[in-house]
Amino acid sequence: MKIERAELIKKLSLSDTVFAFDLASKTIARKAKPGQFIQIRIFDSFDPFLRRPFSFASVLGDRFRIVFRVRGKGTKILSQCHSGQYLDILGPLGKPIAQLQNQRLVLIGGGVGIAPLFFLAQRLGPSNHLTLLLGAKNRKELIMLKDFKNLTKNIALTTEDGSFGKKGKVTDLLRNSEFGIRDSGLKIFACGPWPMLRAIQKRFGSIPVYGFLEERMGCGTGICFCCAVKKKDGGYLRVCQEGPVVNLSQVEI
Amino acid sequence: MDISIKIKDTVFANPILLASGTFGYGSDFVSVINQVGGFITKGITLAPRIGNPAPRIYELPGAILNSVGLENPGALDFRNKILPRLNFSTPLIVNIAGFDTADFSTIVKILDCDRIAGFEINISCPNVKTGGAIFGQDPKLTEQIVTEVRRATKKLVITKLTANFIDPVNTAQAAESAGTDAISLINTLYGLAIDLKEQKYFLGGKTGGLSGPAIKPFALFCVERVSKAIKIPVIGGGGIVNATDVCEFMLAGASLVQIGSLNLINPFAAFDILKDLKKYMKIYKIKAIRQIIGKVRSNDDKNNTCG
Ligand SMILES: Cc1cc2nc3c(=O)[nH]c(=O)nc-3n(C[C@H](O)[C@H](O)[C@H](O)COP(=O)(O)OP(=O)(O)OC[C@H]3O[C@@H](n4cnc5c(N)ncnc54)[C@H](O)[C@@H]3O)c2cc1C
Numbered sequence: 001m002k003i004e005r006a007e008l009i010k011k012l013s014l015s016d017t018v019f020a021f022d023l024a025s026k027t028i029a030r031k032a033k034p035g036q037f038i039q040i041r042i043f044d045s046f047d048p049f050l051r052r053p054f055s056f057a058s059v060l061g062d063r064f065r066i067v068f069r070v071r072g073k074g075t076k077i078l079s080q081c082h083s084g085q086y087l088d089i090l091g092p093l094g095k096p097i098a099q100l101q102n103q104r105l106v107l108i109g110g111g112v113g114i115a116p117l118f119f120l121a122q123r124l125g126p127s128n129h130l131t132l133l134l135g136a137k138n139r140k141e142l143i144m145l146k147d148f149k150n151l152t153k154n155i156a157l158t159t160e161d162g163s164f165g166k167k168g169k170v171t172d173l174l175r176n177s178e179f180g181i182r183d184s185g186l187k188i189f190a191c192g193p194w195p196m197l198r199a200i201q202k203r204f205g206s207i208p209v210y211g212f213l214e215e216r217m218g219c220g221t222g223i224c225f226c227c228a229v230k231k232k233d234g235g236y237l238r239v240c241q242e243g244p245v246v247n248l249s250q251v252e253i
Numbered sequence: 254m255d256i257s258i259k260i261k262d263t264v265f266a267n268p269i270l271l272a273s274g275t276f277g278y279g280s281d282f283v284s285v286i287n288q289v290g291g292f293i294t295k296g297i298t299l300a301p302r303i304g305n306p307a308p309r310i311y312e313l314p315g316a317i318l319n320s321v322g323l324e325n326p327g328a329l330d331f332r333n334k335i336l337p338r339l340n341f342s343t344p345l346i347v348n349i350a351g352f353d354t355a356d357f358s359t360i361v362k363i364l365d366c367d368r369i370a371g372f373e374i375n376i377s378c379p380n381v382k383t384g385g386a387i388f389g390q391d392p393k394l395t396e397q398i399v400t401e402v403r404r405a406t407k408k409l410v411i412t413k414l415t416a417n418f419i420d421p422v423n424t425a426q427a428a429e430s431a432g433t434d435a436i437s438l439i440n441t442l443y444g445l446a447i448d449l450k451e452q453k454y455f456l457g458g459k460t461g462g463l464s465g466p467a468i469k470p471f472a473l474f475c476v477e478r479v480s481k482a483i484k485i486p487v488i489g490g491g492g493i494v495n496a497t498d499v500c501e502f503m504l505a506g507a508s509l510v511q512i513g514s515l516n517l518i519n520p521f522a523a524f525d526i527l528k529d530l531k532k533y534m535k536i537y538k539i540k541a542i543r544q545i546i547g548k549v550r551s552n553d554d555k556n557n558t559c560g
């Protein structure tokens with residue numbers, strides 16, 4: 001892991017509040033693996049004090065992409081950056097998702113949580129069978145759809161306002177889906193808000209569901225022990241070190 | 254150019270220490286640890302502790318509020334599982350915390366070995382309900398704990414004081430008379446954050462400890478005040494983010510300094526600080542860094558020059 005000054009090559013606005021940044025850094029792009037993230041220093045000054053964590057949404061050559069939603073002060077400032085600017089980036093961080101082969105994988109994404117699944121699909125798509133279930137508020141928030149469609153045809157979509165795909169939440173697709181609870185050999189990857197992860201874990205029971213965890217983070221490098229998520233067998237795990245992607249059966253959700 | 258500092262028998266290659274709780278146990282970023290003057294572990298307690306629920310960190314301009322709650326594997330597991338794997342030559346100082354006055358010397362007896370350069374007695378942790386900062390708010394308890402630890406080890410003993418609700422001069426003098434080799438301060442300040450939307454406490458541990466550049470002026474104030482009142486060395490910290498801050502703490506009376514919260518945003522920060530520190534020494538013609546300790550000039554003294 002290193003600190004790099006990466007050039008913002010391209011800035012895209014995917015919806016009113018969601019932005020995609022393409023950043024150039026050979027060292028980070030070459031090392032990045034699905035499930036990992038970076039920490040961006042918003043300003044050299046100490047306000048905001050902490051870096052902000054963002055997952056890799058895709059990697060191509062010496063460039064990588066992050067996709068983020070404007071939530072508070074840090075992401076607001078970040079959204080005002082322009083191409084040509086350099087960003088102070090620490091990464092790659094977190095435990096990568098293991099390379100898988102010849103498996104049936106279901107990737108479930110909600111909202112801006114769709115983005116990190118793209119990098120996963122990019123890397124695991126060629127050697128596994130993928131099914132994607134993606135949901136968002138409205139059509140515009142169903143981000144990176146074209147990119148996903150280039151990877152696979154097995155995509156089911158939902159929007160909360162019904163403007164595209166099925167009306168409802170992405171978890172509604174699970175209710176009468178083809179995936180049986182006893183469907184062995186299936187692996188689920190899910191990225192989205194906690195209630196979504198909870199619903200998915202409940203639905204699949206014994207089938208392993210790997211969720212992208214989020215918790216207020218300090219360092220991102222494992223040294224401050226702030227991003228704690230409660231484990232089922234007692235104690236806490238660090239999202240930045242044992243995660244961010246963990247088998248949801250291990251944690252209290 | 255001499256940037257080393259000696260306290261008791263321990264030679265610190267430079268005045269930069271990595272503060273407890275902000276750099277893990279010493280198994281990560283070994284390249285950084287190898288460059289600094291000393292490494293202080295995250296707080297170790299007698300029994301293992303799982304720590305506080307999330308969220309454990311809250312942020313404000315120039316500061317953070319943490320309520321990690323001393324999550325740690327306990328003294329035995331630290332000794333058996335972590336200690337043997339630490340492979341750096343930098344002086345290793347173990348930060349110890351307790352809930353009973355007897356805990357401290359018990360931990361020291363478990364851990365005392367050649368691998369360790371010394372102990373930092375943490376009687377200033379604001380994130381636990383019993384013990385912790387309570388001991389550091391009472392000169393008598395401070396004296397008792399330090400006396401027991403002093404009896405248990407010949408290694409370097411540092412006493413880390415709180416500045417919460419007490420004049421640290423009182424506890425510093427108590428620790429000095431009980432035989433501590435150095436005083437470190439300040440630990441984090443009490444803080445509270447409220448989640449307005451939910452109308453509840455923001456942090457999982459309810460209260461937290463405030464650190465970062467926002468607390469620097471108060472930390473400097475305490476370092477100056479305490480270093481004038483005792484004869485043993487003071488290790489200063491609280492809000493240090495660059496080499497200028499390091500010089501300020503040393504001028505105020507610190508022999509060594511601790512870098513804390515800064516490590517969270519830049520684990521390599523100590524490299525830059527050291528580089529810049531050497532630059533300043535060159536510019537201001539300081540031959541040995543120890544010469545600036547406590548040399549802040551009074552405002553009407555026009556003759557005294559630095560170095
Ligand atoms: C491993 C990881 C990967 C992430 N990847 C993405 C991503 O790819 N795209 C994206 O849009 N968002 C992602 N997030 C969430 C994103 O980091 C937060 O939305 C962002 O930090 C909010 O910052 P802010 O200053 O705008 O908000 P503020 O609310 O002003 O932030 C205040 C503090 O809270 C923290 N914080 C706020 N919300 C969250 C949250 N949900 N999770 C963790 N910390 C939070 C901030 O880091 C900051 O320390 C990720 C979070 C984690 C932990």
Ligand SMILES: Cc1cc2nc3c(=O)[nH]c(=O)nc-3n(C[C@H](O)[C@H](O)[C@H](O)COP(=O)(O)O)c2cc1C
Nearest residue numbers: 272273274296319375440464465491492493513514
């Ligand atoms: C996340 C975090 C954990 C800490 N844990 C400990 C600890 O275990 N023991 C201790 O004595 N101090 C602990 N501290 C206090 C620091 O060592 C340091 O004294 C304090 O943060 C002030 O310095 P700073 O402003 O440079 O961070 C912790 C601080 C932070 C931010």
